Amino acid sequence: MDKPLSLAVVGHTNTGKTSLLRTLLRDSTFGEVKNAPATTRHVEQAAVSDGSDALVYLYDTPGLEDAGGVLDWLESHTSARSDGIERLHAFLESPEAQGDFNQEAKVLRQLLNSDMALYVVDAREPVLEKYKDELTVLSWCAKPVMPVFNFTAGQDLAAWTEMLARRGLHVYSGFDTVAFDFEGEITLWNNLATMLPARGTLDRLTAMRRREWTQLDRDARLEIAHFLLDVAAFKQEIDEDDNPVPVLKSMQDAVRQLERQLQQQLFGIYRFYHSEIDSGGWALKEFRQDPFDADLLLDYGIRTGTGAATGALIGMGVDMLTLGGSLGLGTTIGGVLGGVLPNMQTISDKISGRQTLFIDPETVTLLAARALDLLFALQTRGHAAQADIRLQSGKAPWQVAQMPSELAKARGRPKQSSLNQNLPELARHERAEAAEKLAGRLAV
Numbered sequence: 316m317d318k319p320l321s322l323a324v325v326g327h328t329n330t331g332k333t334s335l336l337r338t339l340l341r342d343s344t345f346g347e348v349k350n351a352p353a354t355t356r357h358v359e360q361a362a363v364s365d366g367s368d369a370l371v372y373l374y375d376t377p378g379l380e381d382a383g384g385v386l387d388w389l390e391s392h393t394s395a396r397s398d399g400i401e402r403l404h405a406f407l408e409s410p411e412a413q414g415d416f417n418q419e420a421k422v423l424r425q426l427l428n429s430d431m432a433l434y435v436v437d438a439r440e441p442v443l444e445k446y447k448d449e450l451t452v453l454s455w456c457a458k459p460v461m462p463v464f465n466f467t468a469g470q471d472l473a474a475w476t477e478m479l480a481r482r483g484l485h486v487y488s489g490f491d492t493v494a495f496d497f498e499g500e501i502t503l504w505n506n507l508a509t510m511l512p513a514r515g516t517l518d519r520l521t522a523m524r525r526r527e528w529t530q531l532d533r534d535a536r537l538e539i540a541h542f543l544l545d546v547a548a549f550k551q552e553i554d555e556d557d558n559p560v561p562v563l564k565s566m567q568d569a570v571r572q573l574e575r576q577l578q579q580q581l582f583g584i585y586r587f588y589h590s591e592i593d594s595g596g597w598a599l600k601e602f603r604q605d606p607f608d609a610d611l612l613l614d615y616g617i618r619t620g621t622g623a624a625t626g627a628l629i630g631m632g633v634d635m636l637t638l639g640g641s642l643g644l645g646t647t648i649g650g651v652l653g654g655v656l657p658n659m660q661t662i663s664d665k666i667s668g669r670q671t672l673f674i675d676p677e678t679v680t681l682l683a684a685r686a687l688d689l690l691f692a693l694q695t696r697g698h699a700a701q702a703d704i705r706l707q708s709g710k711a712p713w714q715v716a717q718m719p720s721e722l723a724k725a726r727g728r729p730k731q732s733s734l735n736q737n738l739p740e741l742a743r744h745e746r747a748e749a750a751e752k753l754a755g756r757l758a759v
């Protein structure tokens with residue numbers, strides 16, 4: 316196997332170098348990120364590995380602040396007849412490299428010890444002299460340099476690319492560290508590979524990343540499928556003249572809790588951690604809105620109410636035909652009962668004098684919409700992102716009447732909901748099959 320690559324991430328201060336590492340490492344705790352210069356003070360190493368072997372070592376470096384000063388020093392203290400590396404060594408041995416220019420010295424030392432540099436550019440910035448000076452000093456390390464444009468949204472890169480081309484830098488990448496784009500990352504690695512003598516290691520890395528990405532997506536959709544089946548097959552029975560309100564409330568609570576658990580699992584799969592979610596850093600308000608809130612159904616454009624009788628409770632999923640008799644259905648009831656459907660009594664219910672309660676299909680659809688939305692949000696979120704997670708599409712994945720058959724059938728299979736009981740062996744097996752099928756449909 317080829318030996319691991321070592322890549323120095325360099326650039327002007329506050330351009331997003333540490334952010335780039337966070338996103339490439341899928342690790343939102345790496346280093347320190349702040350909207351201020353000189354946040355990173357030391358070189359820090361991190362590895363991207365392939366299960367067992369390290370493929371790439373990435374080195375975060377302090378921001379360059381005074382490359383012009385270093386260039387002045389080099390011009391007055393070293394001979395233009397020496398090569399760049401000799402001149403840089405003279406600089407690194409000078410007292411100034413321990414003093415005023417110690418940040419710059421750390422960067423240059425690291426690049427001299429690395430295979431190549433990723434030069435992070437804040438694309439919003441004009442092409443200033445200081446950036447040209449940085450590229451001049453870096454070029455003396457005689458290592459390949461690939462510019463990576465950050466903050467690219469809506470930016471015209473023409474002036475930058477022209478300046479870079481004049482310096483022989485024709486290969487570059489755009490990579491927003493906050494709005495993650497999986498294919499963009501693959502392009503970045505592929506572009507790097509074109510600048511190196513052997514691409515074996517990077518091919519291994521991109522193949523690994525692709526496998527991993529597909530697997531994460533599959534795992535996430537399977538979790539969502541299991542969750543939806545749990546909810547759709549959830550069933551409680553009460554006597555005909557029992558007050559259903561306490562039972563309905565406990566059903567709602569169980570569903571709320573299970574949705575939280577699912578959200579937690581999805582964060583875990585994409586390596587966004589619980590501590591960050593609840594630390595206030597991310598307001599998950601939209602995802603944490605009560606799933607039994609009728610307004611939410613409207614936001615997702617989910618039609619509710621099948622007949623005139625439900626008019627008073629549109630959005631609540633409550634069937635008045637069954638409940639109306641046993642309760643004084645005032646306005647209060649809507650808030651309490653939203654989303655739980657007391658089934659029309661079946662014949663056997665009538666004989667036994669019982670009522671069966673289910674979560675209504677509108678709510679199941681809403682939960683599906685929200686889970687898929689969260690999945691999309693996580694798949695397009697860089698690990699450097701610090702802003703709130705927002706709902707994306709706000710669209711229902713299907714018409715309520717055309718719910719995937721696995722979900723529609725789930726109601727007849729209460730044994731397959733872990734909300735009803737611990738799944739017996741056979742039910743577990745059947746449930747796994749249904750979840751596989753459903754997950755496949757969620758992928759479309």
Ligand SMILES: Nc1nc2c(ncn2[C@@H]2O[C@H](COP(=O)(O)OP(=O)(O)OP(=O)(O)O)[C@@H](O)[C@H]2O)c(=O)[nH]1
Pocket residue numbers: 327328329330331332333334335347348349350351352353354355356376377378379465466467490491492493494699701
């Ligand atoms: N909107 C947006 N903000 C970003 C992006 N990348 C970085 N930032 C922000 O830019 C600021 C600087 O990011 P850092 O990663 O600390 O930059 P750095 O280059 O490591 O900075 P120093 O270590 O000080 O040299 C932080 O506030 C980041 O949140 C991006 O792609 N989009």
Ligand SMILES: [Mg+2]
Pocket residue numbers: 332333334346347348354355375376377378
């Ligand atoms: Mg930094």
